[in-house]
Amino acid sequence: MLSYTAGRNGDGMGKRAEKIKVVAAGNGGINILDRIAVEIGGGVDCIAVNTEQNSLATSVATRKILCGGSAARAGAGGDPRIGQAAVAESAEELESIFDGTDALILLGALGGGTSGRVLAHLARRAAARGIASFAVVTLPLSFEGKSRSELASADLEEIRGLAGMSVVFPNDGMAELADPEAPLSESFFACDVLLASVVLSLIGIFHGSGPMDVSAGEVLSALAAPKKQTFFSHSVAKGGNRANDVVAGVFRSPLARAGLAPGEVKRLLVHVSAGPEISFSEVQAIFAQVRAQTQGEVAFYLGISIGRGNREEIGLTLIGSDLGLPQAAVVSKAGDSEGVVGIESGRSLGVAGEKGEEEKGEKGEGMLPGMDLPEESIVAPLPRVQKKEKPVKFQQTMLPLVVEDRGHFTKTSPTMEDGEDLDVPTFSRKKINLNA
Amino acid sequence: MPKEYIHVGLEIGTTKVCAVVVGVGVGAAGAASSFRVLGVGEVPSRGVRKGEVTDIDLVKRCVHEALGDAEEKAKVEIHNVVVSVTGAHMQSLNAIGELDLPFEDNEITEIHVQEVENKAHECGIPRENRALHTVLQHYYVDGQEGVENPVGMVGGKLEGGFHIMHGISTRVENTLRCVKDLEVDVDDVVVASLASAQAVLDQHQKDLGVLLLDIGGGVTDYILYRNGAVRHSGVLAVGGDHVTNDLAMGLRIPTARAEKLKCSEASCQLEGVKPDDTIVLKAEGTFAGGEIQRKVLNYITRLRVEELFCLIRKKIEPVCRMDLIAGGVVITGGCSALQGIQVLAEEVFGVPVKRVGSGSSSRARTWHDDPRYSTAIGAARHAHLLVNDGQDGGFFTKIKDIFFKG
Numbered sequence: 001m002l003s004y005t006a007g008r009n010g011d012g013m014g015k016r017a018e019k020i021k022v023v024a025a026g027n028g029g030i031n032i033l034d035r036i037a038v039e040i041g042g043g044v045d046c047i048a049v050n051t052e053q054n055s056l057a058t059s060v061a062t063r064k065i066l067c068g069g070s071a072a073r074a075g076a077g078g079d080p081r082i083g084q085a086a087v088a089e090s091a092e093e094l095e096s097i098f099d100g101t102d103a104l105i106l107l108g109a110l111g112g113g114t115s116g117r118v119l120a121h122l123a124r125r126a127a128a129r130g131i132a133s134f135a136v137v138t139l140p141l142s143f144e145g146k147s148r149s150e151l152a153s154a155d156l157e158e159i160r161g162l163a164g165m166s167v168v169f170p171n172d173g174m175a176e177l178a179d180p181e182a183p184l185s186e187s188f189f190a191c192d193v194l195l196a197s198v199v200l201s202l203i204g205i206f207h208g209s210g211p212m213d214v215s216a217g218e219v220l221s222a223l224a225a226p227k228k229q230t231f232f233s234h235s236v237a238k239g240g241n242r243a244n245d246v247v248a249g250v251f252r253s254p255l256a257r258a259g260l261a262p263g264e265v266k267r268l269l270v271h272v273s274a275g276p277e278i279s280f281s282e283v284q285a286i287f288a289q290v291r292a293q294t295q296g297e298v299a300f301y302l303g304i305s306i307g308r309g310n311r312e313e314i315g316l317t318l319i320g321s322d323l324g325l326p327q328a329a330v331v332s333k334a335g336d337s338e339g340v341v342g343i344e345s346g347r348s349l350g351v352a353g354e355k356g357e358e359e360k361g362e363k364g365e366g367m368l369p370g371m372d373l374p375e376e377s378i379v380a381p382l383p384r385v386q387k388k389e390k391p392v393k394f395q396q397t398m399l400p401l402v403v404e405d406r407g408h409f410t411k412t413s414p415t416m417e418d419g420e421d422l423d424v425p426t427f428s429r430k431k432i433n434l435n436a
Numbered sequence: 437m438p439k440e441y442i443h444v445g446l447e448i449g450t451t452k453v454c455a456v457v458v459g460v461g462v463g464a465a466g467a468a469s470s471f472r473v474l475g476v477g478e479v480p481s482r483g484v485r486k487g488e489v490t491d492i493d494l495v496k497r498c499v500h501e502a503l504g505d506a507e508e509k510a511k512v513e514i515h516n517v518v519v520s521v522t523g524a525h526m527q528s529l530n531a532i533g534e535l536d537l538p539f540e541d542n543e544i545t546e547i548h549v550q551e552v553e554n555k556a557h558e559c560g561i562p563r564e565n566r567a568l569h570t571v572l573q574h575y576y577v578d579g580q581e582g583v584e585n586p587v588g589m590v591g592g593k594l595e596g597g598f599h600i601m602h603g604i605s606t607r608v609e610n611t612l613r614c615v616k617d618l619e620v621d622v623d624d625v626v627v628a629s630l631a632s633a634q635a636v637l638d639q640h641q642k643d644l645g646v647l648l649l650d651i652g653g654g655v656t657d658y659i660l661y662r663n664g665a666v667r668h669s670g671v672l673a674v675g676g677d678h679v680t681n682d683l684a685m686g687l688r689i690p691t692a693r694a695e696k697l698k699c700s701e702a703s704c705q706l707e708g709v710k711p712d713d714t715i716v717l718k719a720e721g722t723f724a725g726g727e728i729q730r731k732v733l734n735y736i737t738r739l740r741v742e743e744l745f746c747l748i749r750k751k752i753e754p755v756c757r758m759d760l761i762a763g764g765v766v767i768t769g770g771c772s773a774l775q776g777i778q779v780l781a782e783e784v785f786g787v788p789v790k791r792v793g794s795g796s797s798s799r800a801r802t803w804h805d806d807p808r809y810s811t812a813i814g815a816a817r818h819a820h821l822l823v824n825d826g827q828d829g830g831f832f833t834k835i836k837d838i839f840f841k842g
Contacts (some may be wrong), residue, residue, distance in 0.1 A: 408681040410693055413483050415524065415673040418745060422674050425682040426739040434686055434732050 006247050020206055021045040022199060025118035026396075027055050027075075028109020028138060031188075034060050044203055051076045051086045051114045065093055067118060073424060076113025079152060083117035094121065103132040103206060105199055106163065109171075110138035111148040117154030123162035128200060136198050137279045138191065139170040139363040164321065165213065167198050167232040173254045201234040201302040201317040205271050230259040231268070231320035238313040241411055243282040247289040254369040263295040265320035271303040273315040278306070285414040286316060292429065441580075441823065442474070444506065445631070445815025446499070446517040448611055450487055450654030450677060453498040454478045455517065456803070456812040457510035460820045468606070469656035471820075473803040473813065475798040477506025486654040486673040487522035487628075488607055503620065516621045518817070518819040520811045521568070521611050522628035522655050524616055525604040530573070531559035535594045544594055548764040552596040559600065567607040569625055573597035573665035582593045599666040624822055628667050629657035631814030634821075635804070636768050636792050639664065646763035647752060647785070650810060651771035652746070653677050657811075658748055660756060661763075668755040672747060676771035679740050690723050694793045701730070702737040705776035709734055741777060746785035764788035768807040 022044060024273045026035035030048045037046045037060045048061035052075035056064040068086020076082040097104070104126050108115030119135060126133035135155065160166045174187040224267065233256035235249030251262065270290050272283060283304065291300070406414070408424035416422070420429055427434055438722045440459045447454045455477040461470035479501045483494030503514050515610040533556030535548055535803070553570060577591035586594055602673060612622050632650040633642075642661040654675045660668040683702065684694035701715055709731045719725035725788040749758065767777065774790050781789040793805035803809055 098824055120494065230825065406681075407685045408677065415486070417672075422678070422743075422747075423681070425685050425736070425742045427736055430739070432739065436734065 007219050012240060019100055020105065020203060021047055021097060021101050021103075022105045022107060022203075023049060023097060023119075023122060024107040025049045026108050026112050026115030027052065028112070029107040029115055029119075030055055030059050031109075031305065032136075032192045032195045032199070035192050035236055036199055037061065044207075049094070049114075049118050051083060055260075062184040064079060065090065065097075067094070067114065071283045076117075078115045078151075080117055080155075081113075083115075086114070087121045087237055091121075094118070095125065097122065098125065098129055098131060101131055106159075107137070107199065108135075108137040109138045110141070110155045110159075111144065111152035111169075116151065116159070120155060120158045120162065123159050123303050132162045133180070134238050135159050135166040136195055136202075137166065137168055137229070138195065139168060139172075141171045141174075142325070160226075163233040165230050165232070167255070169195060169255065178242070194253075194255065197234055197236075198232065201271075201273075201315060204273050204305060205317060207305075231256070231262060231265045231318065231322075234268070234315070234317045236313050236315045242312075242314045243285045243414075244289070244406060244410065246314045246392055247286055250290075250316045250318055251293060260322055260326060262293045262320075264322050265294055265298060266296070266322050267299045267301070268294060268304065268318060268320040269301040271305070271319070273305040274316075275312065276306050278304075279316065281413055281416065282314070284416050284419070286314075287418045288414075290316075290318065291419065292424075328369060440470075441611050441820065442512055443816045444503075444514050444517040445520065445812040445817070445819060446502070446521055446615065447520045447627055447628070447631075447812040447815060448484060448489070448499065448614065449481055449522075449652055449811070450484050450675065451481055451652065452478050452808070453459075453481050453484075453495070453502040453811060454516070454812045455499075455502045455506035455817050456809055457506050457512055457514070458813065458816040458820075466630070466798075473809075474512065475506050475508075475510025476803060476809060476812075477502045477504065477509060479505065481653075483655070486524060486675075487652070488525070489610045489614060492610065492614055495583060496617055499614050499695060503618070505640075514620060516623045517615060517820075518624045518626055518815045518822070519612060519615055519622055520626050520628045520631045520815045521603065521608050522652075522657055522671055523603065524655065524671055525607050526601065526627060526657075526669075526671040527565070527603065528535065528599060528601045528669045529559060529561075531600055533557075533596045533598065537592055537594060539592070542590045542592060543630075544589050544591060544815035545831035546587055546702040548594055549575075549587060549596070552594055553598065556596060556600065561600065561602050564604050564606070565602040566608065567600050567602045568608070568625060569599075569601040569630060571599040571601070571630070571666045573599055573667070574595055576661075580607045596799075597665075599669065601630065622821055627669070627811070627816050628652075628656075628811045628820045629671070629765070630666070631812075631818055632657065632768055632810040633659050633661070633814065634768060634817045635814030636808045639662065641766070644763035645756070645761040646764045647761055649748065649765065649767045649769070649772075649781075651675055651767065651769040652811075653770060656744060656748065656769070658751070660752055660761070662756055662761070668752060670751060672751075674740075674744050674747070675739040675769075677775075678744075679771065679774070682736050683733065687728050689717065689726070690721075693717060693723055697733065698729075698737070701733060703734045703775035704732070704738045704741050704780040706731065706734050706738060725760040736827065737774065738776075738780065741774065741780055742784060745781055749785060758785055758787055760786055764790060766790050766792065768792035768810040770808045772807045806819075 018431045022033060024030045024047070026059065027050065030050060033048060034047055045063060047063045047065065048056055048059040049065045049067055050056050051067050053066055056066055068089045076086065100412050104122065106119045106122055108119045110116050119137070123133050123135060137159065139152045140154065142149065156166070156168060169191065173193060233250045233253045235246050235253055237245035237249055239245065250256065256262065268290070270287060272278070272286055286304065374392070406423045412423065414421040414423055437754045443458050443460060445456045445673070456476050459474050479498050482498055483489060483491030489495050507514050513557070533552040533554065535552050535555065537544065539549065556570065558566060574581065574597050575586045577583050577586050577589055578593055582720045583589070596599050608625060611626065615622050627652060629648065633648050637646055637648060643664045645662040647658065647660050652675045654673065654677055656672045656675055658670055659666060678689060679702070680695045680698050683689070683698055684691045687694065689697070711731065713730040713732055714727050715733065717726050717728060752758070765781055765785050767781060767789060778789050791811060792807040804813060836842040
């Protein structure tokens with residue numbers, strides 16, 4: 001059974017504990033893990049897996065697994081065959097990672113011999129055991145060579161087909177994160193910080209509690225798109241205009257340009273985390289502005305967590321896929337109805353739903369199962385859509401839409417009407433080209 | 437011997453703070469025989485956004501200057517004012533109060549009428565809100581419609597339909613604090629739409645059915661009358677500032693320049709604009725100047741104003757079909773001076789539209805014809821209406837009790 005302690009107390013806020021493990025594989029992944037281990041805090045196991053003993057010795061992970069004791073002690077040397085052999089040798093130990101786990105966040109820098117093999121193995125085993133897995137990976141710099149890039153692409157393709165969601169950051173995008181003239185170590189540091197924010201935001205989503213909290217299974221329901229590219233971005237803002245700033249930040253983030261373009265997204269999970277002071281108008285403004293960035297019919301899934309992190313800050317995470325509108329993608333065996341079903345709550349809030357078309361889905365249709373499901377039916381292998389795969393596209397050259405600017409009204413509460421912020425110029429909201 | 441009473445209406449608007457001093461001549465029978473504006477004090481507004489106070493100290497200074505200006509122009513000392521209030525928090529609803537009368541004593545008295553009004557108040561006004569006006573629509577005695585004064589009639593059941601205008605009490609209080617701290621008594625609070633209606637609508641229009649739009653800088657107040665009674669009212673936090681902001685962003689010019697352009701050149705009409713018609717903007721301060729196309733200027737303006745009208749139409753239609761508003765639409769407020777707005781309003785609402793002040797020749801223009809002062813003049817008129825009401829514990833007394841007790 002899932003270890004939910006779901007339930008609502010008097011103030012309408014639910015509390016839930018979902019067992020999440022963060023597994024970092026290879027040197028790059030462990031670097032990121034070490035950076036966030038302190039911030040992650042209790043409740044989440046941080047596991048480092050590597051074929052190189054030295055890297056594990058200095059890691060602050062709560063558990064360390066030396067992969068392939070005899071196959072590799074000094075690393076895989078960029079050879080995936082050594083990495084694969086190491087995984088096979090340590091398969092039993094790696095399997096123990098899944099004990100008592102509801103969701104797995106897989107971290108790694110692809111292009112080496114270890115991370116790709118370990119992460120692909122873990123993602124495969126997670127899928128077989130019905131455990132939600134989320135991969136957060138980087139791709140090598142283009143000047144690191146063709147063979148490394150090809151290896152990373154092959155690994156990514158495999159991981160994408162197995163993990164519930166893959167957030168990919170091409171290291172070439174580091175130029176945007178730090179001054180191009182800055183030392184290389186500084187650029188890698190900025191990259192680590194960015195990926196750490198991805199992991200922390202995912203943990204925030206699963207561990208948050210609030211009027212519309214979200215579980216790992218629900219995130220997968222929103223995506224339901226293995227092998228597909230995803231849209232992922234995260235931002236944090238504070239201050240008097242934090243609702244607008246956080247939306248502006250989330251679309252300006254380099255993460256937003258690493259996968260699908262916002263306009264290509266067909267399903268979008270919008271997750272807001274904030275202190276208890278967050279107002280309805282702020283939430284409304286955020287959702288309205290996010291909706292404005294999408295195009296065509298989009299199914300929105302909403303989640304709100306209250307009380308985690310800095311109370312003055314609003315965190316916004318967007319996770320999207322281009323897999324059409326929801327169909328019966330998730331096992332809908334409803335269990336005990338007690339608990340929080342964030343996505344369904346979101347639909348009843350009135351801000352969510354499909355853009356451009358009224359809601360088609362009934363309860364359970366493309367949404368969430370109940371909370372207390374038998375382990376084997378948590379997340380069934382999602383139906384693959386028989387569509388021709390698009391060629392893998394790592395970096396989008398330009399963002400098709402800019403965040404709506406409110407000009408003179410930047411520091412005022414938005415005037416919301418039918419989900420639109422009327423302070424944004426009419427021509428801008430109606431997407432009218434004035435120069436045409 | 438006719439007497440002249442002095443009343444002051446104060447509007448704390450997004451664009452300006454304005455105090456209007458009026459003199460009301462009252463004949464021997466107690467009826468108003470004349471109503472003239474003695475002076476208008478006005479200063480640009482600071483610390484107000486979308487009709488609501490955001491900086492009390494700044495607003496206090498503005499109010500002080502506006503009242504001082506009005507005193508100087510009207511040559512009177514101001515001790516009491518009626519303040520108009522607005523803001524997106526203002527809401528309204530129609531409620532009915534019912535009272536069953538005992539069979540043996542079925543003559544309707546003032547007490548019964550008051551009880552019906554109290555019951556109407558029991559409708560669902562949010563706890564943080566206060567009813568600012570409970571405007572009578574009609575009484576019904578045993579189902580008989582259109583009873584205007586039921587006192588003295590006999591019946592088994594008395595019902596009263598009321599239009600209740602309410603707003604968040606703390607926000608109203610913040611507006612009043614800006615005045616109270618200046619040692620000026622606030623005699624009453626009047627919702628801006630109701631005040632404007634008292635200034636620009638006559639009873640005949642109200643009987644026919646009329647929609648009044650007061651388009652200010654930060655908000656648009658609207659009020660609908662039908663069969664002589666208020667049927668709907670509200671505030672949409674969109675006004676002339678939104679047109680200015682759209683122009684500034686669409687034409688990429690400073691806001692101050694956009695405001696000037698809106699007042700001098702912008703129009704809601706696209707017809708007759710030549711494709712090559714351009715406007716040269718001179719360099720000013722840090723603005724380097726430039727050239728803009730008139731059709732783009734008008735297009736941006738039209739889009740915003742058209743959207744505003746459509747939103748208001750959408751709010752009105754569930755209450756009353758537009759074609760049943762025989763008195764048409766009346767537009768007032770500073771933004772009503774925008775060129776082409778009347779034609780655009782007629783296109784959207786599909787009924788005749790009148791713009792306040794549009795029918796007066798320049799020589800005959802009075803303060804009443806200036807749409808910018810409708811609310812403040814209306815507030816002063818409201819003050820006059822309170823003179824009798826206040827003596828018998830009417831609405832005026834209730835409002836004072838709500839906001840000034842303790």
